[in-house]
Amino acid sequence: MFSKSIFDLTHGAYIVTGGSGFLGRAHCHAIAAFGGTPIILDLNKSASDILLEEIKSEHDVRAQVYPIDITSKEELLKVLAEITKSLPIKGLVNNAARNPVVSRTGLETSSRLENFSLEDWDKDINVGLKGSFLCTQVFGSHMNEFQGGSIVNISSDLGIIAPKQSLYKIENKNESEQPVKPVTYSIVKTGLIGLTRYTASYWPTKIRCNCLCPGGIENNQSQSFLNKVCAEIPLGRLAKLDEYGGALIFLLSSASSYMNGAIISIDGGRTTW
Numbered sequence: 511m512f513s514k515s516i517f518d519l520t521h522g523a524y525i526v527t528g529g530s531g532f533l534g535r536a537h538c539h540a541i542a543a544f545g546g547t548p549i550i551l552d553l554n555k556s557a558s559d560i561l562l563e564e565i566k567s568e569h570d571v572r573a574q575v576y577p578i579d580i581t582s583k584e585e586l587l588k589v590l591a592e593i594t595k596s597l598p599i600k601g602l603v604n605n606a607a608r609n610p611v612v613s614r615t616g617l618e619t620s621s622r623l624e625n626f627s628l629e630d631w632d633k634d635i636n637v638g639l640k641g642s643f644l645c646t647q648v649f650g651s652h653m654n655e656f657q658g659g660s661i662v663n664i665s666s667d668l669g670i671i672a673p674k675q676s677l678y679k680i681e682n683k684n685e686s687e688q689p690v691k692p693v694t695y696s697i698v699k700t701g702l703i704g705l706t707r708y709t710a711s712y713w714p715t716k717i718r719c720n721c722l723c724p725g726g727i728e729n730n731q732s733q734s735f736l737n738k739v740c741a742e743i744p745l746g747r748l749a750k751l752d753e754y755g756g757a758l759i760f761l762l763s764s765a766s767s768y769m770n771g772a773i774i775s776i777d778g779g780r781t782t783w
């Protein structure tokens with residue numbers, strides 16, 4: 511009755527938006543490790559080309575790279591036509607977002623609610639929400655019409671709870687100059703939970719849609735930031751980059767065939783407190 515093959519992704523194309531970013535790369539490696547063909551949609555062509563070679567040498571899988579802007583429906587339709595010449599699309603990971611690393615980007619006063627620009631609002635909402643909607647529309651409709659498939663939306667622990675802005679606090683600065691996680695991050699990540707529920711119930715017989723809410727990942731953060739953030743997490747640490755792959759493969763594969771509309775926290779327990 512049980513076999514390892516329930517996790518098998520061979521003979522299918524699995525689209526990963528933002529596929530050559532920090533976490534997207536790990537998604538693509540996980541997909542290839544289970545035999546799937548990662549389809550990398552990312553503006554960053556050079557990083558995508560490097561990833562393509564890595565995947566070929568480590569997993570003997572030929573990934574595909576499309577250096578496109580996911581907010582363009584026209585470009586997504588061209589990609590759809592191209593992929594389906596050779597492979598059935600079986601999965602979509604809506605992962606791309608403008609992901610400001612507050613401690614590093616010098617966002618400071620411009621990230622604060624009082625000063626947040628409409629230009630940044632439009633850019634963040636466009637990539638995180640419009641891009642995910644368009645990919646769902648283009649690739650989800652196609653999968654629904656043909657072989658069916660699984661959509662995984664990548665939200666965040668900050669889709670479930672509010673950012674604790676004191677984590678980003680810099681000593682000796684006035685409150686009005688303190689950097690914060692931008693308001694759009696909460697809105698995009700919460701919006702993806704809504705998109706998940708909508709999609710899960712819209713095409714219920716052929717498309718499953720679930721949402722992963724990852725917590726923060728170790729990435730050379732300062733020790734002072736780590737001390738503060740780890741105190742918020744029952745496991746007492748951030749995630750390692752490879753700790754989301756298992757859940758992603760589970761959700762993309764037939765191992766999760768009865769799972770639809772689930773919002774799954776993987777955050778060391780942070781959202782339990």
Ligand SMILES: NC(=O)c1ccc[n+]([C@@H]2O[C@H](COP(=O)([O-])OP(=O)(O)OC[C@H]3O[C@@H](n4cnc5c(N)ncnc54)[C@H](O)[C@@H]3O)[C@@H](O)[C@H]2O)c1
Binds near residue numbers: 532533667
């Ligand atoms: N890094 C974390 O600790 C963390 C934690 C929780 C959730 N997440 C979520 O995981 C996802 C990936 O995060 P990350 O840390 O890898 O971010 P990242 O910034 O490293 O990667 C994002 C990728 O998206 C691409 N991209 C941006 N706009 C695009 C567009 N219009 N069209 C095509 N590609 C575009 C970028 O080129 C980049 O490669 C995001 O949704 C983020 O919110 C990350």
